[in-house]
Amino acid sequence: GGGSGGGAATGFEVVSLVPVAGVDASHLLQLCASIESGSSHPLARSLVTAARERGIDFIPLEQIEEIGGQGLWSPTADGDLLCGNAQLLAERQVDVSLLTAAADDLAEKGCSLIYLALNGHLLGVIGLADKIKDNAVEALSRLRALGLKTVLVTGDRRVVAQQVAAELGIEHVEAEVRPEQKLLTVEKYQKQGAFVGMVGDGINDAPALAKADIGIAIGSGTDVAKE
Secondary structure, eight states: OOSSOOOSSEEEEEEEEEEOTTOOHHHHHHHHHHHHTTOOSHHHHHHHHHHHHTTOOOOOOSOOEEETTTEEEEEETTEEEEEEOHHHHHHTTOOOGGGHHHHHHHHHTTOEEEEEEETTEEEEEEEEEEEEOTTHHHHHHHHHHTTOOOEEEOSSOHHHHHHHHHHHTOOEEEOSOOHHHHHHHHHHHHHTTOOOEEEEOSSTTHHHHHHSSEEEEOGGGHHHHHO
């Protein structure tokens, strides 16, 4: 999905819009929400919600392609539109150095970062903060009371993952895990003799959900996971 991270226990809220000089912050969010509107990823849903709350109209995009674990790409009349993590832009030779200081500041605060670029040029970065769902702490404590070991598996950066895990009381963290590596993570715990239940959004997580002893798909990705 757009960026990495998210899951059953957390949602996200947009906390910072940082456009490059000459780009309007609302235009940055408009482009980002327009390309993310077709994704069910938790980060994408949060961006769409933020745009709707600000009364921003979406731009119709005819073709949107998901690039696993990195973000989204769409061809437009003004050039290729990229929306995702720093790795997505780096692989397409987009220079993000203009916003390195701002991005580092947001990252230190524990934000997940979504970059936007058009026609090879950086437009801005958006910072999203994890917003833990009201019932997540209780749900996880009840799982632990059943004798289950809880593990947070995420593509997000380690510092963010550890902050969330600490708030939720999750004992083990597997961070910076690419979608295709989630399957290997499930196998790792199975080889240790564990009976593994995997909870995921059902799209990026489909192979891991299938490999787990119990696969629990959440949200609109359930049909994809079953396939």
